[in-house]
Amino acid sequence: MKVPPQPAGPVADADGPENRLRRFVTIWSRAVFPVTMTSLTRQEFEGHLLPLARELSAALRARPFDTAPAHRVGQALIAAHCTDPDALARSLGVVDAYLVLYCAEDPDVAGAGAEELRARCSRLQHTMAAGFAQALRERTLNEQETIAHSALSARSAAELALHATESRFRAVFEGAAIGIGIADLDGNVLEVNETLTRMFGGLEQHVLSRNIAEWSHPEDGPHVWRLYDELVRGEREHYRVEKPYYRGDGTVLWTNLTVSLLRDAAGVPRYQLALMEDTTERRLLNLRLRYEATHDALTGLPNRTLFFERLEKTLAPGDGRFGLCYLDLDGFKVVNDSLGHATGDRLLVEVADRLQGSVKAPGEMVARLGGDEFVALTTGSDSEHKVAELADRMLGALAAPIRVDGRELTVRGSVGVVEGPVGERTAAEVLRSADITMYRAKSAGGNRFEFADAEADARAITRHGLTTALPAALERGEFFIEYQPLVHLDDGSVHGAEALVRWCHPQHGVLGPDRFIPLAENTGLIVPLGRWVLEEAVRQARFWQTRHADGGPLRINVNLSPTQLHHPRLVADTVDVLERSGLEPGALCLEVTESALIGADDDLLKPLRQLADMGVDIALDDFGTGYSNLANLRRLPVSVLKLDRSFTQGMQQHPVDLVDLKIVEGIVQLAHSLELAVTVEGVETGAQAQQLRELGCDTAQGWYYARPGAPDRIHSLVLADAV
Numbered sequence: 232m233k234v235p236p237q238p239a240g241p242v243a244d245a246d247g248p249e250n251r252l253r254r255f256v257t258i259w260s261r262a263v264f265p266v267t268m269t270s271l272t273r274q275e276f277e278g279h280l281l282p283l284a285r286e287l288s289a290a291l292r293a294r295p296f297d298t299a300p301a302h303r304v305g306q307a308l309i310a311a312h313c314t315d316p317d318a319l320a321r322s323l324g325v326v327d328a329y330l331v332l333y334c335a336e337d338p339d340v341a342g343a344g345a346e347e348l349r350a351r352c353s354r355l356q357h358t359m360a361a362g363f364a365q366a367l368r369e370r371t372l373n374e375q376e377t378i379a380h381s382a383l384s385a386r387s388a389a390e391l392a393l394h395a396t397e398s399r400f401r402a403v404f405e406g407a408a409i410g411i412g413i414a415d416l417d418g419n420v421l422e423v424n425e426t427l428t429r430m431f432g433g434l435e436q437h438v439l440s441r442n443i444a445e446w447s448h449p450e451d452g453p454h455v456w457r458l459y460d461e462l463v464r465g466e467r468e469h470y471r472v473e474k475p476y477y478r479g480d481g482t483v484l485w486t487n488l489t490v491s492l493l494r495d496a497a498g499v500p501r502y503q504l505a506l507m508e509d510t511t512e513r514r515l516l517n518l519r520l521r522y523e524a525t526h527d528a529l530t531g532l533p534n535r536t537l538f539f540e541r542l543e544k545t546l547a548p549g550d551g552r553f554g555l556c557y558l559d560l561d562g563f564k565v566v567n568d569s570l571g572h573a574t575g576d577r578l579l580v581e582v583a584d585r586l587q588g589s590v591k592a593p594g595e596m597v598a599r600l601g602g603d604e605f606v607a608l609t610t611g612s613d614s615e616h617k618v619a620e621l622a623d624r625m626l627g628a629l630a631a632p633i634r635v636d637g638r639e640l641t642v643r644g645s646v647g648v649v650e651g652p653v654g655e656r657t658a659a660e661v662l663r664s665a666d667i668t669m670y671r672a673k674s675a676g677g678n679r680f681e682f683a684d685a686e687a688d689a690r691a692i693t694r695h696g697l698t699t700a701l702p703a704a705l706e707r708g709e710f711f712i713e714y715q716p717l718v719h720l721d722d723g724s725v726h727g728a729e730a731l732v733r734w735c736h737p738q739h740g741v742l743g744p745d746r747f748i749p750l751a752e753n754t755g756l757i758v759p760l761g762r763w764v765l766e767e768a769v770r771q772a773r774f775w776q777t778r779h780a781d782g783g784p785l786r787i788n789v790n791l792s793p794t795q796l797h798h799p800r801l802v803a804d805t806v807d808v809l810e811r812s813g814l815e816p817g818a819l820c821l822e823v824t825e826s827a828l829i830g831a832d833d834d835l836l837k838p839l840r841q842l843a844d845m846g847v848d849i850a851l852d853d854f855g856t857g858y859s860n861l862a863n864l865r866r867l868p869v870s871v872l873k874l875d876r877s878f879t880q881g882m883q884q885h886p887v888d889l890v891d892l893k894i895v896e897g898i899v900q901l902a903h904s905l906e907l908a909v910t911v912e913g914v915e916t917g918a919q920a921q922q923l924r925e926l927g928c929d930t931a932q933g934w935y936y937a938r939p940g941a942p943d944r945i946h947s948l949v950l951a952d953a954v
Contacts, residue, residue, distance in 0.1 A: 248334075255325075255333035256284045262321040269312045276311075283307050287326065287359075288334035291351055298358035305362025309370055316512045319363045323356050330355070357523070364516050371409075375508050378407050379489060410486075410507035413493075416463045416500060418443035430486075430509050432479045448475045448483075459490070465500045468492050473510070485511045527599045529576055530583035538598035538606060539658055545610055546661065548654035553610050554618025557647040557665035558586075558625055560603040561677040566640065577635050579603065582642060585628040590621065606665070615650050622646045622680040645673035646680035667691040693739075698750045700736070705760055709735050712767050713939035716948065717788065717910065717932050720924040725946055727786035727820070729932060730768035731939045732760070752794050761795045766808050771942050773814045788820045788850065793827040802838045805847065816846035820871060824852045828867060836868060843868040850910065855898070864905055872902045876913025876933075882922050883915065892922070899927045916952040 260277045269276060283304045290300040308322060331348045381403045404411055410427025414420045420439050428435045447456075451474060458470040469491040476484045486507040493502040525537035533541075545553050560582065567575040583599060590597035590607045597607040607625060609617050625646060632639040647668030649661050656664075664683045670691075672681040704710065714728040734742040751757040772787035795801060809816055821842065828835075828851070843849050850871035851864075855878055864872075878895050881888025895911075902909045911923050914933030923931055936948050 251333040252284055252288060253281070255288075255329050256280045258329055259284065259322065259325045262325050263308075263313060263318050266315045266317045266321065267311070267313050268315070271311075279311055284334070287330060287355060290355060291330060291334055291348065296351055296354075298354050301355040301358040302362035302365075305359040305364075306366035308363055309366035314367060314370070316516075319360060322363075323360060326352065326356055326359065357520075360516065361520065364513055364520075368513060371508055375409055375487070375489070375506060378403060378409060378411075379491075379506055383491065410505075410509070412438075412505045412507070414443055414503050414505070416503065418463075421502070427507060430484055430507060431476070434479060437479050446476055448477065450475050462490060462492050462503060463500070465492065483511070484509065485514045527583075530580055530599050532583050532587065532605075533596065533598040535598070535600045538596070538600070538608070541596055542608060542658040542661065545608065546653050546656065546658055551610055551653050552612060552614040552651065553608065553653055554614040554621065554648065554650040555609075555661055555665050556607045556618060556622045556625055556680070557649075557662070557669045558605045558607070558644045559669050559673065560629075561643040561645055561673065563603040563642075570636075570638070574635055574638075578633060578640060578642070581633045581635065582629065585633075586625060589624040589628040592617075592621075595621065606662075618648055618650045619680075622648050626678065626680065643678040645669050645677045647672060647683065648680050649683045663692075664688050694750065697736070697739075697742075697747055698754060701747065701751055701754060701756050701760075704734060704736070705756065705763065709737070710760070710763065711735060712764060712771070712942075714771070714942050714945055715932050715939040716937050716945055717786075717930050718936050718948070720920065720928055720931055723948075723950075725948070726930050727788060728772075728942075728945050729788040729822070729939075730764060730771075730790075732764050748792065752792055755794070757792045757794045758798050761792060762804055762808075765789050765805065766812075769808050769812045769814050769819065772818055773812045775942070775945070776814070776818070786818050786820050786848065787814075788822055790822045790852065791827075793824075796823065796827060796835060796838070802841050805842060806845070816842075817848070820848035820850050822850040822852040822873065823869075825854050831867075836866075840868040843870070853912075855894075864901075864907070869907065871908045871910055872898070873910045873912055874898065874928075879911055879913055879919055879923070882919045887918075887922065892926070895923070895928075896926050903927065917950070918952075 256277055259280050260273065263280075264273055264276050267276065271279065286300040286304055290297060305319075308318060313319075313322075330352050331345075335348050381399070384399070404422075404424050407424055407426055410424065410430045412420055412423040412427050419442055423435065423438050428438060431438050443459075452472070455472050455474055458467065458472065461467040462470060469489065471487070471489045474486055474488045476486065478484050487510055488508075489506040491504045491506075492500050493504055495501050525534060525540075526532065527534045542555070545551075563575065563578075566578060579599075582603075583605070586597050586605055586607070592609070594610045595607065597605060599605050605625075607621055609621050611617055626644060629642045629644050632641050634640075647665040647670070649665045649668065667688050668681050668683040671684075671687060672679050675681065711733055713731050713733055715731060716725050717727040717729060718724070719726045732744055732748075734747050736742050748757065751760050768787050768789050791801075798804075805819075805821075809819065821839075823839070839849050848871055849867075849869045850873050851867065851869045852873045853875045854872045855875045874895065878891055878898075881891030899909050908929045909927075910930045910932065911928050912932060914920055914923065914931045914935045916935055919933075920931060920935055934949075935952060936950065937944070938949075940947075
């Protein structure tokens, strides 16, 4: 189809939107009018297209974007007798070439760029085609039903009054827009109208010389000929099916076929009447739309919809086995962010081509689920071996660098593999397991595949469940705090307590911080949760001071996460909590892990220095587990070093590990030379406590003194070996 040539030069804005719209209508009319069966003049036809063009123009620029007007435009073309399939093709060509050019008043209207306008135009074309196809089908069905009703009415009239029957039936027969044929009960074709003759290639004798039984087709369903046999035996009055036929030139004619039994005045079956609607063009259009709905527009691979259909069929109950490979590209986001999405798209096309070339054995299928995620499926009794070999082939296809826009890009992938018998899991469960396994392969370094493991899946599902439950858990008050005493090593008195948050989960019971703090970090919930812990701990410390002035804890230790360190309201929130509770800043110690401060710049240290200047103690937690330079201690605003338990484990042995002893002694001397107090974690025996006291450590905590517990037990020291 030839679209009229574009006017030379750019469309001048001075022409105004109405003039540009009318130019678009003129181009549209020139393209479509020659194939339109209408009594309108060219100018009248343009007047009919003008409101349709306005609808398309408004839809192109509307926000929010809605394709419904394009559906109405497609229907309106049928109403204007533009029923020739070429009319649709020409209309779509005009819309594709000129709608954005003439109808977008501003190339960046409503924030949408040129690419968005083209994408909108494409979606309007799809919806317009769908509206055209629907309206054409409805119009044809209405005509068929009208004609069928007229034909049946004519048959009834023939049984009652022969003189009226012939004239009515002949009028319907000759003037029908659908094919009509009459045959005897032996299948010999007796008469056909001109429309049916044209449908079969235009040779009437070729049609009349055939017997109905000769018109079988490989795609005929078994019910087609069963219904036919029932009709010619007089057991059925009519039936309706979709049936293909071969034309004389070998091409296929698809029809909606309605066959009725004609009886004489005595009710004896005499003839069969066939009404045929040519649905070939509509079927081709539906196949095209189906292809577009089930294939990825960028790579041409089957998309998520088609893959799920295939997977669900594969997993139907039976005796077979299946294997599935879920591949995600390693580091693809870096390509998009550094080289742009256009380069990323071209890279995905190349990856898809390679994967398609490697996944081509019988029973195998590869699809793109979206983004940089691809999935392949294989079936067979030996699927465990086949799926491992398939994963190797997929990774091997990505081994060589891919050249895009003059650059050689190295691409790697991580693959999650699921294999097993069919009929035991749903498609969604299989994909979820493969996705979880793929991330396990990625976390193991990538460029590898891992087989699914039920226990690993369960852990991942539990983590996801905990993640989604965290916000509501904070609102419902499911968190609580336990306190572990901090003890002076010189006299054994309680120096303070560390606040340790716990989660009382409705299903999983009491969970320690190692189960949910990393999840809260990833979701950002650590900030409100951390503030709640600070408020509760400070409130409890103030309560101790007012009720136990004779020996309550002098300080409360609260842990800060790396995310909280970067939060802009850290200082303001801490000051607010202290002021509202009435607790002195010197009674609060904020613990920060050594790893969080490795390489910290002045911007990160600034809020800690502000808090330290107010009198809040800063403790460097888990000291000795990171790789910080000891010289950096001088620039950190810390007043306490908390030695990690790994340094004191050697003191539980008999004899004591002398190397650990020397290391702890050196750290204590260094800390004291910098005027830093030393707290030791994980003290579990009296022997450890004695050694640490002799080395000069200031305070300690651990199960030797007390396990974390309720605030009213803070003075209940056990003083018993825990190991």
